[in-house]
Amino acid sequence: MRFLIPFLLATPVMADMQVPVQRSAGFAPFAAAPVAMDAWQAQFRARALAEGIPAAIFDEAFRNVRYESSTREADANQAEFVRPIWDYLDDAVSNSRVNTGRTKAAELSDTLAALERRYRVDGHVLIAIWGMESAFGGFKGNTNVISALANAAHDGRRQAFAEAELIAALKIIASGQINADQMVGGWSGAMGHTQFMPSTYLRYAEDYNGDGRRDIWGDNPRDALASTANYLRQLGWDYRAPWGVEVRVPNGFDYSLIGEYQTQTARFWNSQGVRTVDGGQVPNHGATALIAPAGANGPIFAVFPNFQVIRKYNMSVSYSLAVGHLSDRIIGAGPFAASWPRGSEQLKRSEIREIQERLNAMGLDTAGVDGMIGPASIEAIQAFQQSIGMLPDGMPSRALLEALRRR
Numbered sequence: 072m073r074f075l076i077p078f079l080l081a082t083p084v085m086a087d088m089q090v091p092v093q094r095s096a097g098f099a100p101f102a103a104a105p106v107a108m109d110a111w112q113a114q115f116r117a118r119a120l121a122e123g124i125p126a127a128i129f130d131e132a133f134r135n136v137r138y139e140s141s142t143r144e145a146d147a148n149q150a151e152f153v154r155p156i157w158d159y160l161d162d163a164v165s166n167s168r169v170n171t172g173r174t175k176a177a178e179l180s181d182t183l184a185a186l187e188r189r190y191r192v193d194g195h196v197l198i199a200i201w202g203m204e205s206a207f208g209g210f211k212g213n214t215n216v217i218s219a220l221a222n223a224a225h226d227g228r229r230q231a232f233a234e235a236e237l238i239a240a241l242k243i244i245a246s247g248q249i250n251a252d253q254m255v256g257g258w259s260g261a262m263g264h265t266q267f268m269p270s271t272y273l274r275y276a277e278d279y280n281g282d283g284r285r286d287i288w289g290d291n292p293r294d295a296l297a298s299t300a301n302y303l304r305q306l307g308w309d310y311r312a313p314w315g316v317e318v319r320v321p322n323g324f325d326y327s328l329i330g331e332y333q334t335q336t337a338r339f340w341n342s343q344g345v346r347t348v349d350g351g352q353v354p355n356h357g358a359t360a361l362i363a364p365a366g367a368n369g370p371i372f373a374v375f376p377n378f379q380v381i382r383k384y385n386m387s388v389s390y391s392l393a394v395g396h397l398s399d400r401i402i403g404a405g406p407f408a409a410s411w412p413r414g415s416e417q418l419k420r421s422e423i424r425e426i427q428e429r430l431n432a433m434g435l436d437t438a439g440v441d442g443m444i445g446p447a448s449i450e451a452i453q454a455f456q457q458s459i460g461m462l463p464d465g466m467p468s469r470a471l472l473e474a475l476r477r478r
């Protein structure tokens with residue numbers, strides 16, 4: 072969701088979009104489309120045709136397009152308060168979702184076993200992604216995908232990305248997989264049971280039941296689950312390896328070792344006294360990092376290469392943790408052993424941006440000032456914390472902000 076900066080950069084060109092469109096009598100009752108949108112559509116139509124999309128397919132698909140200002144407003148209204156990870160996980164891995172996941176895994180056990188044999192991807196992870204993406208098919212989105220992407224493309228926020236996805240969507244329609252008016256999904260253009268973007272569909276969608284259609288949209292989830300298995304396999308899924316495991320660190324542990332990109336061997340972590348929460352050794356599944364999403368006062372996890380595979384599916388650490396934990400819970404595991412620091416103060420996005428600005432001014436690179444904490448911001452925070460003798464857990468806090476202001 073790093074759309075805020077492109078949106079701000081696009082602001083100067085909005086001035087010419089205030090001109091009302093000339094509308095003839097009998098024009099379809101769409102939201103008023105400023106001239107710039109017509110101009111964008113005409114120019115994009117030429118590009119699509121040049122890339123081999125038949126004119127009749129394009130024109131039919133764009134009959135469904137309704138230009139709206141809501142996507143822009145959604146970006147402009149991006150929440151000032153950052154949602155704590157424990158609130159996110161409470162919803163993402165609710166008891167009801169765990170129970171439904173167990174029911175679905177039982178219902179589809181033959182399919183999941185076949186998918187495991189064919190793709191070497193763990194079935195309960197597929198069920199967890201399905202639960203996260205569409206509540207097990209219960210909510211796949213009802214926005215016309217062509218319309219959603221055209222809205223994202225025409226106003227310049229994510230034009231290159233959205234136009235590439237539109238071309239992919241038109242190719243899917245041109246290939247006869249689905250009609251334009253049935254191609255529905257989320258506002259971002261993600262479609263079907265596991266919310267594939269059109270370009271992902273073109274690369275990875277599978278026809279599991281052999282009926283000639285790669286149907287990720289319909290009631291039967293099997294093509295979508297096979298497509299997701301194929302995608303995870305191509306991203307490098309390590310079959311039967313976990314995503315990660317909750318760990319404990321000993322007193323006196325060097326917290327500067329924590330960080331998603333600071334991978335080490337299991338042997339190294341074990342030599343540092345890191346143990347799973349039931350006292351076992353950190354298992355060896357290759358390059359392993361420790362993450363502490365809420366800092367030293369919350370749960371700490373050893374994450375394995377499969378965690379990075381889920382990260383490629385959706386860039387968010389919270390999402391990957393939710394998929395991993397939900398899959399474990401569906402198998403039968405319990406909640407995390409350590410508790411989250413519920414009730415601790417959450418900084419506003421503007422305060423996190425200030426932290427990033429101040430770290431950058433010191434030469435500590437946060438890879439952007441976006442109000443969101445990613446791996447680069449965590450490393451920069453850790454470096455600053457260490458330089459002033461704070462526990463280097465990478466957690467943005469009021470005390471950290473005040474220490475930065477005092478410099």
Ligand SMILES: [Ca+2]
Nearest residue numbers: 278280282284
């Ligand atoms: Ca099929």
